[in-house]
Amino acid sequence: MDQLSAMRAFVRVVETGNFTRAARTLDMSKTTVTNLVQNLEGHLRAKLLNRTTRQVAVTTEGALYYERAAQFLSDLEELDGSISSSQSQPSGRLRVEMAGAFADLIVIPSLCSFYCSYPQITLDIGVGDRLIDYVAENVDCALRAGTPTDQSLIARKVGEISLRTYVSPGFIEMFGMPEHPRDLEAQFFSVGYLNAQAGRVLPMEFRRGEETLEITPRYAVSVNDSRSYIAAAVSGMGVAQAPQFMARDAVEKGQLVEVLTDWEREPLPLYIVYPRTRHLGNKVRVFVDWLVKLLKESAARDADRPLAKKPQKLKEQFEPTSVAAE
Incomplete structure (x- = not known):
């Protein structure tokens, strides 16, 4: 018996929950994976899995064996990688x-x-x-x-995202210029960003000195994709609070302008x-x-590359009186 292959097959069955998914991730046939696990059980003289037509359950002995086997395979792969990396390029x-x-x-x-x-x-x-x-x-x-x-994931921080607040010139021409974050609750529409995991539209956050605000935006449309979020803001559907790198192109083309520039938001960690x-x-x-x-x-x-300020024509036209106030 190839015990290492059998251990890998067993560990993957436990992690994926069934033989079909385990076989797919191991690039093996389901029959091969089944035989490997059966051979391992025979070698150990212990039943590791209880199988039914609908699910695979780990036995007490199987749970103990999985914990040690998973750690062993991880250590072995890391050991192999540390040696091979000094001999050849990653592949x-x-x-x-x-x-x-x-x-x-x-x-x-x-x-x-x-x-x-x-x-x-x-x-x-x-x-x-x-x-x-x-x-x-x-x-x-x-x-x-x-x-x-x-908690099942290991995380390594690799950077931060700077966020700014934007709106399209067409939106300003139609509704005026927001002067305070609270305007986004009472007067202006925003583009909602729907967080799929939370199942809700995310709030907007603002900070100026010691003052911090969390705004629940009024919105006519919400989206759950970052590119669609920028597209909705460009089309004039409302104010957006977006990563600077995402808005860069639209700002340079004059499709978005930055607003509420005396307020900032804490960077988003990556x-x-x-x-x-x-x-x-x-x-x-x-x-x-x-x-x-x-x-x-x-x-x-x-x-x-400082972001473009709002056009002087719009600034003169809508300060101090906006269309929305008329």
């Missing part, structure tokens, strides 16, 4: 998840530089803010904004997260290091 398939804005505006435009440095790594990039079953979907790591709350059942392998390490450098370069570009 293999790397599955990464991230929001569409990060992929489109930061990561993908610079991927050629990563490939030139690590041509033996194949990247599979999943785009979206959805909930992920890291083990069942064989995801190595994900780039996520905000402090992670899932984390690389991965499941505790996996160590940070060499191919993941080099990708994370490359990503950290890329995020720093993006932040530096934003810092060196």
Whole structure:
């Protein structure tokens, strides 16, 4: 019996919950995985799994064996990686998840530089803010904004996102200029950002000196995708509080202008997260290091390029009296 293969098959069945998903993530047939687990049980002379037509349950002996086997396989992979990394370049398939804005505006435009440095790594990039079953979907790591709350994940902070408040010139012409964050509760519509995990529209946060405000926005439309969020703001659907790197292009084109400039928001932390059942392998390490450098370069570009102020024509036209006040 190939005990290592049998241990890997058993561990993956436990983590994914059934033989079919385990076989898919291991790139094996379901029959092969089943035989490996059965051979392992025979070798140990113990029943590790209770199988029914609908589910797989771990026995008491199986739970004890899984805990030690998972740690052993993780240590073995890390040991192999530490030796092989000194002998050759990182290689293999790397599955990464991230929001569409990060992929489109930061990561993908610079991927050629990563490939030139690590041509033996194949990247599979999943785009979206959805909930992920890291083990069942064989995801190595994900780039996520905000402090992670899932205790089953290991998180490494890799940067911060600067957020500003924007609106389209057309919105200003129609409704006027917001002068205070409280205006977004009583007078002006915003674009709502619907957090899929929380199932609610996120509040807007503002800080000026010691004063902090959390605003529940009035909105005519909410979206759960960052690119759609910017598109809705550009179309004039309301005020948006968005990452600076996402709004950069629309600001340069005159499609968005910054408002409430005397208020700021705490930067949003960025984390690389991965499941505790996996160590940070060499191919993941080099990708994370490359990503950290890329995020720093993006932040530096934003810092060196002040965002356009509202057009003088609009400022003269709507100060001190706005259309909405007439």
